[in-house]
Amino acid sequence: MKKHNFSAGPSILPQEVFEEASKAVLNFNNSGLSILEISHRSKDFVAVMEEARSLALSLLGLEEKGYKALFLSGGASMEFVRVAYNLLHQNGKAAYLDTGTWAAGAIKAANNFGETIVVASSKQDNYTFIPKEYTIPTNANYFHCTSNNTIFGTQMHHFPDTNIPMVCDMSSDIFSRQLDFSKFGLIYAGAQKNIGPAGTTLVIVKEDILNQTGRVIPGILDYSAHIAKESMYNTPSVFAIYCTMLTLRWLKANGGIAAMEKRNNEKATVLYNEIDRNTLFTGIAKKEDRSTMNVTFRLNDENHKEQFNAMWEAANINGLNGHRSVGGYRASIYNAMPLKSVQVLVNTMQEFEKSIK
Amino acid sequence: MKKHNFSAGPSILPQEVFEEASKAVLNFNNSGLSILEISHRSKDFVAVMEEARSLALSLLGLEEKGYKALFLSGGASMEFVRVAYNLLHQNGKAAYLDTGTWAAGAIKAANNFGETIVVASSKQDNYTFIPKEYTIPTNANYFHCTSNNTIFGTQMHHFPDTNIPMVCDMSSDIFSRQLDFSKFGLIYAGAQKNIGPAGTTLVIVKEDILNQTGRVIPGILDYSAHIAKESMYNTPSVFAIYCTMLTLRWLKANGGIAAMEKRNNEKATVLYNEIDRNTLFTGIAKKEDRSTMNVTFRLNDENHKEQFNAMWEAANINGLNGHRSVGGYRASIYNAMPLKSVQVLVNTMQEFEKSIK
Incomplete structure (x- = not known):
């Protein structure tokens, strides 16, 4: 799969x-x-x-x-x-x-x-x-x-x-x-x-x-x-x-750069909205400088790490760990990443929030 | 094919x-x-x-x-x-x-x-x-x-x-x-x-x-x-x-370098023997310095070029033209080249010789 x-x-x-x-x-x-x-x-x-x-x-x-x-x-x-x-x-x-x-x-x-x-x-x-x-x-x-x-x-x-x-x-x-x-x-x-x-x-x-x-x-x-x-x-x-x-x-x-930009903005918006809404996560980069390609965020409580990791791995998600010099998570959502994969990540973050409360 | x-x-x-x-x-x-x-x-x-x-x-x-x-x-x-x-x-x-x-x-x-x-x-x-x-x-x-x-x-x-x-x-x-x-x-x-x-x-x-x-x-x-x-x-x-x-x-x-060397010597010998035997071709490199990897040779009579080219192309051979700075032909017979492909080239050179005589 x-x-x-x-x-x-x-x-x-x-x-x-x-x-x-x-x-x-x-x-x-x-x-x-x-x-x-x-x-x-x-x-x-x-x-x-x-x-x-x-x-x-x-x-x-x-x-x-x-x-x-x-x-x-x-x-x-x-x-x-x-x-x-x-x-x-x-x-x-x-x-x-x-x-x-x-x-x-x-x-x-x-x-x-x-x-x-x-x-x-x-x-x-x-x-x-x-x-x-x-x-x-x-x-x-x-x-x-x-x-x-x-x-x-x-x-x-x-x-x-x-x-x-x-x-x-x-x-x-x-x-x-x-x-x-x-x-x-x-x-x-x-x-x-x-x-x-x-x-x-x-x-x-x-x-x-x-x-x-x-x-x-x-x-x-x-x-x-x-x-x-x-x-x-x-x-x-x-x-x-x-x-x-x-x-x-x-x-x-697929529409050249203009179409890519539209898709990329959509994907980034969906993911940043969830990071800002979800009580368990915080974005790492300053809001006005956020990237539409690499979305960095971390858990508010590192004790939940194993549980969240297990959940996204179970959701068939790969490559979410942040770079060693930053820690936390990094979702890279380049041109070829479909919105539906971002949605899978967002759903997992929401499921995770429910499981903690 | x-x-x-x-x-x-x-x-x-x-x-x-x-x-x-x-x-x-x-x-x-x-x-x-x-x-x-x-x-x-x-x-x-x-x-x-x-x-x-x-x-x-x-x-x-x-x-x-x-x-x-x-x-x-x-x-x-x-x-x-x-x-x-x-x-x-x-x-x-x-x-x-x-x-x-x-x-x-x-x-x-x-x-x-x-x-x-x-x-x-x-x-x-x-x-x-x-x-x-x-x-x-x-x-x-x-x-x-x-x-x-x-x-x-x-x-x-x-x-x-x-x-x-x-x-x-x-x-x-x-x-x-x-x-x-x-x-x-x-x-x-x-x-x-x-x-x-x-x-x-x-x-x-x-x-x-x-x-x-x-x-x-x-x-x-x-x-x-x-x-x-x-x-x-x-x-x-x-x-x-x-x-x-x-x-x-x-x-x-497949036997490491020792086995490759044996195969490569075999292939080179078969091809150089044909170049030296065939009355229509001459080797380019000095004999004692001949490469077992890249075999360079040329037609004695450039007027036969089109005919020979047509024959090796018909034999499903690719990449035989020499480098522009040398001309003629170059058969590269690296490790992965099977003896039977070299034999196809040798056969083509022999057929070509018969067709000219």
């Missing part, structure tokens, strides 16, 4: 993607070959790569605006390095907003390449909110932020205006809501939330912000080298990119 | 791996979840990662000898950078043997980090042989070589003795033949030939050669950071590593 998968990432993908991908592992496009054994230079895979790149740009409304889409390897953590290598000038500086573990990781990586200015941080409150009062130095080479903080369940609902390139790690909420994506000079996202399985990273970069640092960059870390080779600088993660293409096709066929 | 897949990489894997992997995409370990949606921190995946790491070391005979196995992301091209970052001292130098396109790529990447000394090169002969007369400077930080040159069809049949750490890119022949792997300080291999699908890179490193450069290394590029996190520094390529574990299980169940 299929589980209700609330994992934070790798995480739920559309069932149609699993079914199509499973078939392709045996016989891809009726070629008599597995998707796992075909050349990345084959006509069939080049078509997959091009469709995935094109879908990514068109879903974000970034076609013909000077952006390129790349599918790279190494995860968002590798982009922490690539961003600094490609954008932080020799003897320059970069501005970072510190909203969580991954933002802090990005800052740490950038420190290897030059000066970083942390414009604001919510670390002292264990990242339960998004700082809003800060100034971005206009002489920094770029401003980096994290749109959604998977671990803490916070999300940026407003982005600052700035005249320097804005770089955003959108790993855990890309394609989940409408934004003016042309505000960003560079967007990156590990696939394993709203995009596809683990193993590839989507990078969207405005070409005119590149090649200004004065650095010589090793090819594999150089965005321009990947652009020149149409995202085939070296062997890409064929299967992960194929599944990504399937997921982006599903996204488009 | 299943094709005879002679692709250079991504390439043929055992049919059992495709079948098991296809099932896991729908329901992994009877968990009610796809392998594509499970957390990399889940008990089931941690077990996969540990089994894959352990199988890699035991198949190579490197258990309890101070080595660690890692599954990283970025492909062999990323290891070009990591090797230099982790082993090339500040103001130090590194020695490289230039035997092909990938060796040259490794040298180019290392040039970003310090001085490289090319001890020998066969570039002037389009890499048709492996240089053998060279001296490795004893004051270099390491010596880097490429065991098998996928594009050119050459293979190192002897490795030099040296007292500095020997680093080897074994992307296209790891697990294919018996060697004293303890001669090497670091071995790396992109998965997509003998290991698994594209998307992960196996790194085998002797721990005592690390942390001697005086460099501060960004975490994602630091082997020690990956070792400390048991190859889970960030989200690994879950599916590619799962398929790798299945392939290594198959390898072990």
